[in-house]
Amino acid sequence: MPISMDPMPAKKLVIFFVVDTSYSMDGAKIGALNHAVEEILPMVGEISKNNNDADIEIAVLQFSSGVKWSYSNPISAESFLWRTLTVDGSTDFGAACSELSSKLTKKTGGFMQSASGSFVPVFILLSDGEPTDIYQGPLKNLKEINWFKAGIKIAIAIGDDANIIVLTEFTGSNESVYTVHNVEALKKLIRCVTVTSSMVASKSSDISNDSKQVQIEKQIGKDLNEDIKNGTITPATGGNSVDDDCE
Amino acid sequence: MAQLTIGENVQLQSGGSLTVLQEIGEGGQGYVYRVKHNLGKEYALKWYKSPDNWMFSNIENLILKGAPSDDFIWPKMLTTKRDGYFGYVMDLRPAEYKDIIKGKMVVDFNQFSNSVLTRISVAIKICDALKKIHANGLCFHDINDGGFFINPANGKVLICDCDNVTPEGEQSPISGKMRYMAPEIVMGKFQPSKKTDYFSLSIILFLLLYGNHPFEGAKALSYPACTCIVEKEVYGQNAVFICDPLNDSNRPVKNIHTNVLTLWDFYPKTLNEAFVKAFNKEAITQSQDRIRGTEWINSLCRTRDLLVKCVSCGEETFARKEGCYFCNKSLNIPFGLQINGHKIPIASGKFIYASNIITGGNVFEEAGQVIVNKKTGQFGIRNNSITEWAIWDSGKIERIKKGGIVILNKDIKITFSNEITATII
Numbered sequence: 001m002p003i004s005m006d007p008m009p010a011k012k013l014v015i016f017f018v019v020d021t022s023y024s025m026d027g028a029k030i031g032a033l034n035h036a037v038e039e040i041l042p043m044v045g046e047i048s049k050n051n052n053d054a055d056i057e058i059a060v061l062q063f064s065s066g067v068k069w070s071y072s073n074p075i076s077a078e079s080f081l082w083r084t085l086t087v088d089g090s091t092d093f094g095a096a097c098s099e100l101s102s103k104l105t106k107k108t109g110g111f112m113q114s115a116s117g118s119f120v121p122v123f124i125l126l127s128d129g130e131p132t133d134i135y136q137g138p139l140k141n142l143k144e145i146n147w148f149k150a151g152i153k154i155a156i157a158i159g160d161d162a163n164i165i166v167l168t169e170f171t172g173s174n175e176s177v178y179t180v181h182n183v184e185a186l187k188k189l190i191r192c193v194t195v196t197s198s199m200v201a202s203k204s205s206d207i208s209n210d211s212k213q214v215q216i217e218k219q220i221g222k223d224l225n226e227d228i229k230n231g232t233i234t235p236a237t238g239g240n241s242v243d244d245d246c247e
Numbered sequence: 248m249a250q251l252t253i254g255e256n257v258q259l260q261s262g263g264s265l266t267v268l269q270e271i272g273e274g275g276q277g278y279v280y281r282v283k284h285n286l287g288k289e290y291a292l293k294w295y296k297s298p299d300n301w302m303f304s305n306i307e308n309l310i311l312k313g314a315p316s317d318d319f320i321w322p323k324m325l326t327t328k329r330d331g332y333f334g335y336v337m338d339l340r341p342a343e344y345k346d347i348i349k350g351k352m353v354v355d356f357n358q359f360s361n362s363v364l365t366r367i368s369v370a371i372k373i374c375d376a377l378k379k380i381h382a383n384g385l386c387f388h389d390i391n392d393g394g395f396f397i398n399p400a401n402g403k404v405l406i407c408d409c410d411n412v413t414p415e416g417e418q419s420p421i422s423g424k425m426r427y428m429a430p431e432i433v434m435g436k437f438q439p440s441k442k443t444d445y446f447s448l449s450i451i452l453f454l455l456l457y458g459n460h461p462f463e464g465a466k467a468l469s470y471p472a473c474t475c476i477v478e479k480e481v482y483g484q485n486a487v488f489i490c491d492p493l494n495d496s497n498r499p500v501k502n503i504h505t506n507v508l509t510l511w512d513f514y515p516k517t518l519n520e521a522f523v524k525a526f527n528k529e530a531i532t533q534s535q536d537r538i539r540g541t542e543w544i545n546s547l548c549r550t551r552d553l554l555v556k557c558v559s560c561g562e563e564t565f566a567r568k569e570g571c572y573f574c575n576k577s578l579n580i581p582f583g584l585q586i587n588g589h590k591i592p593i594a595s596g597k598f599i600y601a602s603n604i605i606t607g608g609n610v611f612e613e614a615g616q617v618i619v620n621k622k623t624g625q626f627g628i629r630n631n632s633i634t635e636w637a638i639w640d641s642g643k644i645e646r647i648k649k650g651g652i653v654i655l656n657k658d659i660k661i662t663f664s665n666e667i668t669a670t671i672i
Contacts, residue, residue, distance in 0.1 A: 002357050002362055002363075002562055002563065002573075003509060003510065003513060004355070005353050005355075005458040005506050006458070006505045006506055007350075007351040007352050008351045008352070008353075008454070008458060008459060008460070008506070009351075009459075009463070009503050010351050011473050049350050050349060050350050051350070052348060052349065052350070052351055052392045053424070055351075106471065112471075115468075115500075115502075115503055116468065116503055117463075117467065117470070117472075117473055118471070118472050118473060119472065120472050120473070120474055146471070147471075147472065150472055150474055199273075199274075199275060200275070203275065203424055204424035204426035204427070204478060204482075205424065205425050205474075205478050206422065206423060206424060206425070207423075207425065207428070207432065207433065207435055211475065212475075218297075219296065219297075222296065222297065223249050223250070223296075
């Protein structure tokens with residue numbers, strides 16, 4: 001038999017969706033979120049499939065009264081089936097930070113094991129309100145973990161009741177925090193953030209002076225320029241806001 | 248707008264317009280659409296996400312210069328600018344062409360009847376295409392794993408993603424991925440040039456032939472995460488070839504880098520040594536010590552010369568004393584063609600190329616073929632070329648024209664052209 005080549009080993013990229021599923025997300029917000037992510041994940045699967053550098057995996061952590069992973073391990077984006085998120089209870093953001101910390105390790109039980117190496121992970125946080133547990137300590141611990149420090153972080157504030165300060169503490173910069181003011185904007189931003197971060201984070205670096213984080217922020221700004229101009233999406237760095245019709 | 252919509256109209260610099268029919272791809276630099284010109288023909292349009300004036304003027308120049316050959320899908324027309332955004336038009340890639348490297352897989356050459364020969368031919372074609380770019384005073388600038396396509400029906404190679412091709416020596420923004428860049432560009436020290444192209448070419452050839460990246464071994468895997476700083480270490484001036492005989496710190500890892508662990512022993516020493524030279528410390532740190540396109544073509548042709556079909560199991564294998572790589576049986580090679588300081592094994596069906604028998608001969612032209620008389624088992628070489636060969640045997644000369652057959656016996660001499668004479672050994 002002639003020699004057949006195996007697939008070349010690729011680095012793992014984990015995209016973490018950290019989703020607020022508290023009661024206030026009920027209705028249009030969680031509906032739009034579920035719809036938008038479920039719709040865009042096949043495209044992330046395609047990006048992974050056609051990518052020569054990386055295998056993209058998805059991990060979804062929901063937090064309300066307590067935390068829950070959609071699956072016990074990250075799943076390949078090519079075969080990921082979105083489990084509809086339902087709302088329940090309060091906003092245990094601190095618990096989410098602790099749970100995330102526990103998985104950011106290559107040790108047994110962690111999500112970062114990869115025989116062929118890893119790219120830095122992407123964290124996409126979506127929330128519409130205030131943490132209802134003590135989050136400061138857990139968030140501080142999370143921010144000391146190298147996987148998180150080096151990772152790409154974006155936060156989406158759903159409506160004006162979200163605590164921008166907390167989201168900015170999570171991402172480390174107000175350049176990567178965006179507020180959406182209606183469900184269409186939410187879907188658009190989820191799509192843009194997910195696709196852009198998948199494409200940039202899953203490739204070998206270029207030599208521009210911009211980090212991958214900055215490249216992603218700049219691309220989001222360009223792609224959603226119209227929405228930022230008309231105020232349906234507001235970057236935390238500034239911009240107009242309109243009446244919130246997400247409730 | 249960074250993105251176009253179906254049905255949208257786009258004006259061309261040269262006059263005329265395009266209608267967007269379908270989005271067919273999205274990359275880091277832009278979106279690609281199938282479009283229809285107002286005169287009826289369909290094309291591909293690449294619409295940039297982050298356009299700038301340098302890109303616009305570079306593509307204008309590429310359009311004026313024209314493609315070096317029909318091996319390239321080349322920019323044909325520029326659109327006008329809209330709020331700073333623009334794109335360029337090129338021919339649609341014919342549907343039968345497949346990516347050579349995609350989705351972490353090298354195209355399966357086993358779909359070709361002579362899979363190893365085809366793989367080497369594709370490697371030669373890629374080198375030849377780069378030679379044509381350089382001969383036009385250009386450098387490719389951003390050679391990477393995408394952009395190379397093959398027609399499975401005939402092994403023809405097409406090269407796309409030519410919009411970063413620039414005149415050599417011109418200052419230009421640097422695009423591309425560290426994984427495929429020359430080390431000095433990874434370190435941010437130099438501009439793209441022919442010499443940086445040679446290095447990127449070597450990386451692509453290694454991926455194509457050995458199925459793994461030349462700098463990704465145990466050392467590269469020892470870093471917890473692949474950050475920009477780590478990539479500079481792995482692909483920059485401290486890069487270590489995974490098969491460097493002088494440095495075993497970055498060896499392929501069992502069960503991970505499976506392709507190179509198998510194929511290194513399959514290929515002949517001549518090819519392995521070429522890559523050892525291409526990725527030694529001097530080549531990594533000194534751009535003048537790099538293997539050029541012509542040298543690669545010579546090494547690959549020499550490798551091709553050593554390829555035979557095993558008479559026992561029928562597999563393609565390289566001629567070696569140990570016998571067939573697959574069944575270990577003796578290859579029973581009756582003769583060698585001693586020519587230009589090299590020995591070409593004579594095996595049934597083997598081609599002799601114009602480059603073997605004429606200085607500067609075409610590397611793809613099949614000038615002769617080894618045939619075997621089924622009744623007598625006598626070996627011969629059929630002259631497929633337009634030149635007459637002269638056969639010297641025991642003081643007698645025989646002339647063999649196109650279609651004629653040279654009957655092979657030990658010690659006969661064949662003069663293929665005015666300068667080149669081979670001996671059958």
